[in-house]
Amino acid sequence: xxxxxxxxxxxxxxxxxxxxxxxxxxxxxxxxxxxxxxxxxxxxxxxxxxxxxxxxxxxxxxxxxxxxxxxxxxxxxxxxxxxxxxxxxxxxxxxxxxxxxxxxxxxxxxxxxxxxxxxxxxxxxxxxxxxxxxxxxxxxxxxxxxxxxxxxxxxxxxxxxxxxxxxxxx
Numbered sequence: 166x167x168x169x170x171x172x173x174x175x176x177x178x179x180x181x182x183x184x185x186x187x188x189x190x191x192x193x194x195x196x197x198x199x200x201x202x203x204x205x206x207x208x209x210x211x212x213x214x215x216x217x218x219x220x221x222x223x224x225x226x227x228x229x230x231x232x233x234x235x236x237x238x239x240x241x242x243x244x245x246x247x248x249x250x251x252x253x254x255x256x257x258x259x260x261x262x263x264x265x266x267x268x269x270x271x272x273x274x275x276x277x278x279x280x281x282x283x284x285x286x287x288x289x290x291x292x293x294x295x296x297x298x299x300x301x302x303x304x305x306x307x308x309x310x311x312x313x314x315x316x317x318x319x320x321x322x323x324x325x326x327x328x329x330x331x332x333x334x335x
Contacts, residue, residue, distance in 0.1 A: 167292045168220050171299040175307070185307060190216060192237075205231035205240050217310050219245045220253045222295065225261045227272040235272060251310050253302060254286035255295060 172189040180186050190212050199207045213219075221238050228236025234243060245252045256277055261270060280286060287302075289295040 167296045168299050171296055175303045185311060203232055205237045209244060213241050213244055218251045218306060222255045223273055224257045225265050226269040227276060251306060253306060254280060254284055256286060256288050258288045258290050
């Protein structure tokens with residue numbers, strides 16, 4: 166919820182000057198019933214494939230295995246990484262509830278350690294800390310992704326967006 170709110174605040178502050186509108190997609194609100202494939206594969210088609218930025222937040226669980234990855238979130242992260250899309254990872258350092266599944270916690274710690282090899286991620290202590298990180302990072306992330314999308318558009322012969330109209334050829 167904190168990240169979704171931060172995205173909406175970014176839109177309010179930056180859309181008028183950048184022309185960029187971010188749409189926070191979450192499986193809880195954007196996925197819909199379908200059959201014929203693994204549930205995570207369906208979510209990937211419905212949501213993940215259309216995204217340009219993935220912000221993943223881990224608390225004290227890694228998640229449910231998908232048959233392809235240790236969790237749906239990890240499968241989504243790996244899809245983005247394979248596609249060369251932007252991934253921002255955040256890990257909670259808050260106290261873990263006594264009822265927490267220790268195997269999940271160990272798997273999460275192992276994943277976090279593995280990401281140290283190839284990812285700059287940030288830790289957060291609470292919702293306020295996460296909000297501060299995302300608010301500070303989002304303008305830089307959006308700029309980087311926008312630049313990359315413009316460059317890939319140029320590679321396909323597309324013209325970059327411009328607010329200056331082209332003169333007619335008369």
